[in-house]
Amino acid sequence: MTESSLCVSKLMDELNKHIESIAGVPLFSELSADHLRDVVSICKLKNFSKHDFLFNEGDFYLGFYILLEGSVKVFKTNSDGDETVVHIVKPLTEFADIPLFEGIDYPVSAQCLEDCLVIFIPKEEFLKLIKEDHEISLKMLSGFAKRLKSLISQIEDLSTKEVVNRLAKYLIKEIKLKENENIPEPFVKLTIPRSTTASYLGTVTETLSRAFRKLQNEKVLRMHGKVVFIQDLKKLKELAK
Amino acid sequence: MTESSLCVSKLMDELNKHIESIAGVPLFSELSADHLRDVVSICKLKNFSKHDFLFNEGDFYLGFYILLEGSVKVFKTNSDGDETVVHIVKPLTEFADIPLFEGIDYPVSAQCLEDCLVIFIPKEEFLKLIKEDHEISLKMLSGFAKRLKSLISQIEDLSTKEVVNRLAKYLIKEIKLKENENIPEPFVKLTIPRSTTASYLGTVTETLSRAFRKLQNEKVLRMHGKVVFIQDLKKLKELAK
DNA sequence: TCACTAATCTGACTTAAGTCAAGGGAAATT
DNA sequence: AATTTCCCTTGACTTAAGTCAGATTAGTGA
Secondary structure, eight states, X not given: OOOBOOOHHHHHHHHHHTHHHHHHSGGGTTOOHHHHHHHXXXXXXXXXXXXXXXXXXXXXXXXXXXXXXXXXXXXXXOTTSOEEEEEEEOTTEEESOGGXXXXXXXSSEEEESSOEEEEEEEHHHHHHHHHHOHHHHHHHHHHHHHHHHHHHHHHHHHHHOOHHHHHHHHHHHHHHHHTOTTSSSOEEEOOSOHHHHHHHTTSOHHHHHHHHHHXXXXXXXXXXXXXXXXXXXXXXXXXXX | OOOBOOOHHHHHHHHHHTHHHHHHSGGGTTOOHHHHHHHHHHXXXXXXXXXXXXXXXXXXXXXXXXXXXXXXXXXXXXXXXXXXXEEEEOTTEEESOGGGXXXXXXXXXXXXXXXXXXXXXXXXHHHHHHXXXXXXXXXXXXXXXXXXXXXXXXXXXXXXXXXXXXXXXXXXXXXXHHTOTTSSSOEEEOOSOHHHHHXXXXXXXXXXXXXXXXXHHTTSEEEETTEEXXXXXHHHHHHTO
């Protein structure tokens, strides 16, 4: 574990700087000031560098995380050593929260795709808070429900869509996330490694390259370094179905 | 909608007959008698015949179900009309509970694989109960967490395992479920249609047939009508990894 | 800036698995 | 009981995508 912990007073300052961010996390967005203070009191702020692991599949469970800055790949490793990326965590979202309620170890691994700032929330303390504040558990139910829907959709896509179509759907989703769907030429910055994107889409790097090339050949998009410009958004949406 | 509703007094009698079953559902297993009575008071008992639909993907959400008897396939249908079975519901488990917390319609369809007896619980009434009884929401969090883990595992398998290995894993799971792992020749009764099993495993009927044949050729199992006898459990477990 | 390493792209080849069609067996209906 | 319909198996063929190897590009550290 290579995270660098800040010294205590500096940490409290840093944490106070992030209270607004914490309040912006959907999980905590409707907490009263008192309860928000309770949550903050059990939080720990941690820095991780690119490539650092936050935890490994099978590690004894200590608590969950909220990503403030950076990005994290959440993945499983099978007996042959193959990785399946099941989630790419974006800022202001929680992860590693399943074992709060089920199991005693982390069911996945988590690795930083870039430098990260995260909040760590210990299991026991948080479960105490949950028992006092009903609103948090309802919020978590909502978060879990969203995630269940998303995973169900992933399974459907893996079973019935070809890689080009899965890529199209992924790009549409990224465009919507960045809210640049309505400019003349929407674009996506490919910030995460191609190998991670491929694994997330259930394929390998080579096949992902070929899928991009196919979309370029069909004039659906053009690539310029790490940026993908969408030339035919309508066509891309059709391919995403 | 072809469910047959029983008349009111008969229905209450029937429902009372099933209180023990309801109390046996993990979701309600630790409810006080008072709260259990509250739950029962909003429940409706419904019969469905084989092939009946309980609801279709996109239908406006009314409430969730607990399956008492029978089995139900939960599936999505894509734009080409292809089905992906995402879950096969067994007795004493709930389903269609995601939209209690997320969305306004059913994200999947549900069809009876055999005659079914189910309990229907309306959304609004249940949400009221949840807000009064914290224990239910914690139990639901646990149930959602289990399901998240299972779906994550499904995604991993679809991405990294071949069909034979997915079948092997499925059979191991069925054996464990039926608790006949320790008899000399464990067996699995294939009660659901092969096409449903295939879809659940992310493949098609033909490929599933070939996978069974491969396992027979390798003396891992033998088939006798609708029963699969496992001849080499150890080998099957290795194939399931 | 340069050398080295890692990531990505590309081509050739192989393979798992899907599609299509036909036949046999099982289940449902008359 | 006979007939019809549905389910499943099987073979032939096709295709999407994975594997392997090499070339090219991008990133990192001295």
